[in-house]
Amino acid sequence: MKIVAVANQKGGVGKTTTSVNLAACLAARGKRVLLIDLDPQANATSGLGVPPMEGQSIYGPLLGHEPLADKVLPTRWENLFLIPGDLELAGSEVEVARSEGHLTRLRTAMEPLRADHPFDYVLLDCPPSLGILMTNALAAADELLIPIQCEYYALEGLSKIDHVVAQIRECGANPALEIGGIVMTMFMRNNLAQQVIHEVQEHFGQLLYKTVIPRSVRLAEAPSHGKPIIEYEPTGLGSTAYKALADEFLARH
Template sequence: MICVGVANQKGGVGKTTTAINVATALAAIGWRVLLIDLDPQGNASTGLGIAQSARGDNSYDLLTGQAELTECVVATKVPRLDVVPATVDLSGAEIELVEMDHRTHRLQRALDGLKAPRWDICLIDCPPSLGLLTINAMVAADSLLVPLQCEFFALEGLSQLLQTIERIRGRFNPQLSILGVALTMYDRRNNLTEQVAEDVRICLGDVVFETVIPRNVRLSEAPSHGVPALIYDHRCSGSEAYMALARELLARLPNLKRAA
């Protein structure tokens, strides 16, 4: 199973929206997808229509060893897309993990404990921080998908994230790579947006996806209905952009047999 972390320590850059809609696009073409919600806010779970009452065993229980991966999985309304939901309990995991053995490898061990291949790809929606939750995701992941908002402060955050990735490579996961940087909240009417996008491409080159995700009201509305934007309005510009992004992402993933 391929494992991709969706990470950026800056909040409000579109991590959860990206994770939900890329996961939906992959499931739509036949991939068996697992989305792990590792953000205490639980927005990915909410955005996929998982009610609080349906979040029994969750990502907190998974990290603290109180439940196995298969016990935490909840099916979504999207065929072939499952989720490990998050609750507010996860906010305490950062403190509790400090005292636990292998605190940086808890998620990796949980994924490695899967006895039979059930999914083709796992996406991990990380919190907007560089704490132990995000470190666990980076240790478990093969690569990272980095959503980057087209604004000046996002560039400063990106450099900090890149430094963290290098530290993770050096200490825990030498195979960790950046699958790609996705430019989000793109507004062609804004000169700053164009300038930031140009600067990022000059700095990072081909690692930046050609597809850009536009500012789109449908992307914002969809979570309140408990469905991904690709289901809420598959013809809106945001949905079309995420479908294009998923196609680019597929071209960068190693070959893998699709689900029947």
């Protein structure tokens, strides 16, 4: 079982879109996938057409009150499971932060999963801030998948994440944490985007996925229908891209 944190401290870079669609594509390839929505905004949850549900998020397990396995829901898609997000998660910034071992609460809550490995992959859709939830995700994960937008500040953002990863390793919360991959999102064919991709490639080499996710209105529309892109528009550019990303992801693992 691999635990992958889909993370970037910046909002609006395609974390949730990538979490939902990569999870759906991996499930369609026959892998058993658990998607954990760690964002109080719960966009990954609504993106899979799951209505808000009180008390079903990872919040209880984070506080050590309930087993994580109790929160796992099946979805309409075979092999795809979800722990939904909810607003209660926002309380973690206070409640979890003041509890013992506050950085490794998620890691601890996931230990039974590591032992039983009922899933091939667990994807953690992280919120867009360097708060307690993202830190817990990094402490629990085997590796990071970093979506970044093809824009001028991309490299600057990446060096910040690099720094955070080093801190998580050095403080002992997760000495084995690695950056597993970087994926460029919302690509539009222009000189700046090409140049940014070139620069990321120079700095991060093999870590950069060859698959680039294009900007596509369909990808932005799909969540409002509660569907991953492979169901919303099975043959479009977005589907093709996320299927290619899933194949590349599987080849790396």
